[in-house]
Structure formats: structure tokens, C-alpha cells
Amino acid sequence: MNLSTQITTSCFPAIAKLAAGSCVQPAPFIFSFTPTSATQGANVTITGTGFTGTTGVSFGGVPGTNVQVLSSTSVRARPAGGASGVVTVTTPFGTASRAGFTYAGQGTAQSINMATIPNKVFGDPDFALLATATSGLTVTFSSSDPTVAQVTGSTVRILGAGTVTITAQQNGNSTFAPAATVSRTFTISKATQSITFAALPTKELGDAAFDAGAVSTSGLPIIYSSSNENVALVVAGKVTLTAPGTATITASQPGNSNYDAATSVSQTINVTLTLATNNFSVSATGETCRNSDN
Structure with a gap:
């Protein structure tokens, strides 16, 4: 055996075996399980090693249901009935057992009362879910789309627009059977947005390109366009002056998955050209000639 052979991290290093230079997953081993007493259908979480590929879990010799391999060291399952005794985990690599489980029967029935959830708008504040179990046990919640x-x-934070379902569950204990889950669906609409765009000052041809200064309440980037690119041209989001005259600069924001498009806002820009040589001047609004020799 080559002692320099590396064992992959999926193996349990303390008891892994080497065969032909490869890592072999060890047989499962159970450290503990909780709760040690459960009713039919209640979740029992088993902790140990070597649980990858688990094919079955049994309680008192009766196969459990809803087997979930949470990781190589954790498995969850529900007693389907049967008797107290040994908890067993079976994988393709062996079987592990640990005594001490008490089957508490079907348990006392319980139900969940859950309030409806009103529709929301993206940007609304966090809100609390309202649900109680007739057993008095804590209700847990899950989202169909955490994005x-x-x-x-019991607090919901809105992260995007869309439709989502919140499910309430109560898994029971040694006295109460699991409650039937209850779900509530609601819609989160896109938020509205608006644009603030101040009047543009008169510019002189030759002035540097500039940001027109519009902002949206969403914080999304503004898109500019010009009605007369012969006078003012938008390049890389900035207004570049090309000739004297007048142009209308329009600020737009098309929205995204969470915001509706904003109503566009327009401002007019006047570009002037002033030349002064021997008392001769030209402006964007006309031409005047003055010369002391004439």
C-alpha cells in the first residue's frame, strides 16, 4: 500500500479503508438521534457518519418515511408506526443501529391556523407571519422561492417581485402528531419609480461633455437621448456638444424585474457660439456685424 495515497474528503478519515489506491466509504455509524421519543410522522434527526447514499431508516424494525439525507453525517426520517426499540440506518456500504427509541403512537391531533398574507409591493418593509398550532407548539415556515x-x-423579507407561497408546518413531538401543513400564496408587484431632471443651463460650444444630472428614485441608471444629435450627442451617458442650436435631452429609465419603467422627463438645452474678432461676433440666435472701420 502506498501511504502517500490521498484519501478524498468524502471519506471518514478515522475509519476509511484503502483498496487498490482508492477511497472506500465506510459503513454507517450512529452517534445519536433526536428526539428519542416521537409520534407517528414526527421528524427524527439522526447524527453519525457514513450516511451518504442512505437507502432506508427504520424505527423499532418498521421502515420510516420521508427519508432525507441532509449530509454525510445527518439523516432525517419519520416513524410510520410500529414499536419502540432500535433506530437503523442502511446504506450500500452497511447498516448502523442504535437502541433507545420510544415510539409514542399516533399522538394527539393538532392543526394550524394561519392568517392570509396580503399582496405586497417590492420595497415594502419586513413583515411577520401569523400562525399558531392548536397544540401550542412552535410553527415553522418556509418559502417556495427564497430569492x-x-x-x-416568522419574519419575511421581500427580495424581489413575483409570486411566492409560504408554508407553515408543525412536526409534532412525543405527545402531538404532526399537523397538516398550511400554505398561503401572495404576489409582490413591481415598484413604481420616478425621475428628477432639473433644467439644463445654457452651454457654450466647446464646453466639456457633461452628465445631465437626472436621477431615478429606484437608483437604477438613467438613459439619455437627444432630439437633435447635430447639436447635442449622448456618448457613454454624457452629453457632448457638437454645434450651436437647440436640442431636447430626454431622461428615461426602463425598469427591471423589480421596478416598472419610469415616465420619461425632458429638458431643453441651448448651445451658443460666440466669436469676437475686430468687434465681429456670432451667436446661436443670429449674427451681428460691428466694425469701427465701416
């Missing part, structure tokens, strides 16, 4: 509405405890 739209994120649930922490």
Missing part, C-alpha cells in the same frame, strides 16, 4: 421572499423565523 423573492426570504423567511427568517
